[in-house]
Amino acid sequence: MLVNYRGGEAAGFLEQSGRAVALTLRRAQALLVPSGFLQNVFARHRYAAEIVPNVVDLQRFSPSDCEPAAPHLVVARNLEALYDNESAIRALAMIRVRYPAARLTVAGSGPELQRLMDLVEELSQGDAVSFAGRLDRDAMAELYRSATVSLNPSLADNMPNSVLESMASGVPVVSTDVGGVPYLLEHEYTGLLVKPRDPSGLAAAVLRLLDDPELRMHLREAGLAEVERYTWGRVAPLLAAHYEAHRSPQAVTAAQRH
Numbered sequence: 305m306l307v308n309y310r311g312g313e314a315a316g317f318l319e320q321s322g323r324a325v326a327l328t329l330r331r332a333q334a335l336l337v338p339s340g341f342l343q344n345v346f347a348r349h350r351y352a353a354e355i356v357p358n359v360v361d362l363q364r365f366s367p368s369d370c371e372p373a374a375p376h377l378v379v380a381r382n383l384e385a386l387y388d389n390e391s392a393i394r395a396l397a398m399i400r401v402r403y404p405a406a407r408l409t410v411a412g413s414g415p416e417l418q419r420l421m422d423l424v425e426e427l428s429q430g431d432a433v434s435f436a437g438r439l440d441r442d443a444m445a446e447l448y449r450s451a452t453v454s455l456n457p458s459l460a461d462n463m464p465n466s467v468l469e470s471m472a473s474g475v476p477v478v479s480t481d482v483g484g485v486p487y488l489l490e491h492e493y494t495g496l497l498v499k500p501r502d503p504s505g506l507a508a509a510v511l512r513l514l515d516d517p518e519l520r521m522h523l524r525e526a527g528l529a530e531v532e533r534y535t536w537g538r539v540a541p542l543l544a545a546h547y548e549a550h551r552s553p554q555a556v557t558a559a560q561r562h
Contacts, residue, residue, distance in 0.1 A: 306333060306336055306546060310463075315348075336353065337355060338484075340355060340484070341463075342462055357542075359536050359539045362531065364441060365472035367475075375406040376452045377406065377408045377451065377454075377455055378447055379408070380447075381412050381464075388459050388500065389412075390420065390503075391503045392455045393420060393427065393429065395504075395510065398507035403511075408432060409436055413437055445469075451475045453476050454466070454467070454475045454478070456485070457479075457500070458482060460482055460483050468531055471528065474528055476519075478498060480497070480502075481500070493523075495523060496509040496513070
């Protein structure tokens, strides 16, 4: 048995459920995590973990040849408090002081929809914010290709696929500097990092990108190069090697017979 753990809230989970985790991991041959961040979290609890990163489909998520005429910001996180979509909406209101045609699309579903819709109306941003709901992968790829900047305002994170998909789509990313994100994005090289719960900082980073086409292009090109590390062709052999290493002699013999 191999355990694959993905959650960005691992530290709190281990503090609250350490006994149950210990029971499970004592029965497991290996613990696999997608990032150095989670490897370090488990190490603090004396669990050894091996890294097998997340995968991005570069055939589906690919860049557009041109940018939209007006700034289009995209958030691809569920409508839950953990992902702090509120900060993205508040940041948009600040951005529109300088770029009145800017708009925001939030792709995801969740219990905060009504509260966020009320916030949009309170800030008089109703004509600039779209709640797209949960999109399938092809629709999500099209949305990324229509974006100028991708926002990840999350309060806790590990290795978000939305960031990988944004980079693969050639979209510069502005993300909160939380959890495993700094292990994935290098500030001012493959993305811009800001503090969590800081709409002003989020807005300032986006405005910096909108004002600086060269920086946008730099992040785009660096991001496209970085995601080459996360293709299935690169990751599959790592995953297969872990399973192969821990197959029991009985399982190997049975597989050879068949």
